[in-house]
């Protein structure tokens with residue numbers, strides 16, 4: 001859900017339900033690293049509500065596009081993390097396997 | 105007051121910081137947490153892309169750069185534990201992975217316990233709670249969540265049965281998880297609302313409605329569902345006891361009057377004879393009992409042991425469903441998952457001889473070593489070092505084991521001699537799986553969940 005104005009699309013607050021610090025803090029990180037963002041932050045209005053509000057202000061591009069791009073970035077980062085971990089685990093297992101063969 | 109004379113230098117005469125590079129002190133603050141004597145400083149991570157714009161340094165995230173810098177090194181990997189180094193990632197993401205591992209990865213855990221009989225000293229609710237916490241060795245990805253009003257079926261429920269009894273006169277027995285028997289055909293208890301039908305062809309309705317046996321599904325054909333460990337203690341059962349042995353010394357002195365209603369506390373089992381065997385009431389531990397009880401006689405009450413019945417017994421059925429750690433910790437797939445930043449111990453100047461010995465003794469985990477420089481153990485440097493015999497110097501040998509207890513920088517300006525730091529983007533990540541899935545799978549699953557969250561936001565915004 002987006003709370004913004006039609007006159008100025010460059011700033012908006014996005015209210016995400018069923019999310020918490022896990023996603024909001026990661027998104028704040030990727031948003032902050034985007035040069036088009038002038039300000040961003042998030043808050044959890046009440047701890048017993050499963051909801052976070054993410055505020056995004058940009059240099060002019062619509063805030064929703066920037067947030068979407070940030071999600072995209074985060075997904076790409078995650079994919080890279082996943083493949084790197086898989087590879088590292090495989091290498092480790094291979095190494096272990098070779099060692100267990102005990103070749104002199 | 106005399107004004108202090110400092111030579112004024114116009115700002116444009118200051119030496120230039122090369123463009124695109126941060127001056128060393130800022131670089132240090134950006135990449136390290138400094139653990140000073142009183143508190144850690146520079147703990148924040150500088151996230152804003154324009155934070156160093158004035159110095160011509162771009163702080164934004166470049167995916168290409170991330171891809172080149174990100175590294176993972178596995179340190180230890182066993183069936184249940186994993187330790188690995190994750191280098192080149194921000195704490196925001198490392199923490200997201202950790203939080204998902206603990207709270208948002210699903211597993212199967214016992215959620216409903218149908219107690220047919222429990223005459224043990226453990227109360228039903230405590231027993232149910234203990235059962236819930238037993239880790240089950242089953243891949244949760246093969247099951248669905250049970251959503252409201254869902255019928256328990258073979259795709260969302262696993263049923264276990266537990267029946268244990270201590271025979272009268274036998275020693276006390278231990279009930280462990282190996283007595284939890286998987287019922288691949290679902291519940292065996294008849295739904296209490298069902299009227300017993302004479303028609304033998306129609307299936308009697310039980311607490312689950314399985315369409316097929318779970319052990320005929322390919323996933324479980326030669327992979328039966330069992331608790332992860334078969335030696336977890338669930339309860340202890342004793343052979344029944346005579347109530348007289350317990351009750352007599354505990355009876356309230358003032359109420360020994362035969363006719364009056366008395367109240368006393370005693371540890372034993374009470375079974376009401378008026379209820380059917382399927383919903384026997386039982387109380388365990390110290391119970392408060394009020395009623396007209398004649399001394400020595402137990403009118404209206406059938407006290408176990410005195411009636412010649414058997415010892416304690418537990419008969420129950422446990423239904424496991426899929427859930428996440430956010431709802432209850434029993435669904436958390438990890439015993440714990442945590443990370444710490446790589447410690448870095450830097451000697452700001454050479455620490456020699458007596459000081460070196462002192463430093464060596466100060467550290468409780470043995471981070472430092474003493475190196476003999478007199479005997480030329482440092483071949484490369486020895487022409488520059490004073491070759492006096494017996495000179496010693498401290499070295500940092502095992503920085504990874506530093507706990508940052510800060511003992512080494514306590515007192516006497518030691519904090520000027522060495523500096524304790526943490527590398528902000530180097531995480532030593534540890535995952536301890538409870539056994540449903542191996543730890544490396546858990547981690548990739550956690551990353552995938554974060555991806556799914558992003559996907560959800562994207563689709564909501566479009």
Ligand code: SF4
Nearest residue numbers: 467506507509510512
């Ligand atoms: S902080 Fe503690 S563990 Fe680390 S080097 Fe100093 S004394 Fe050793």
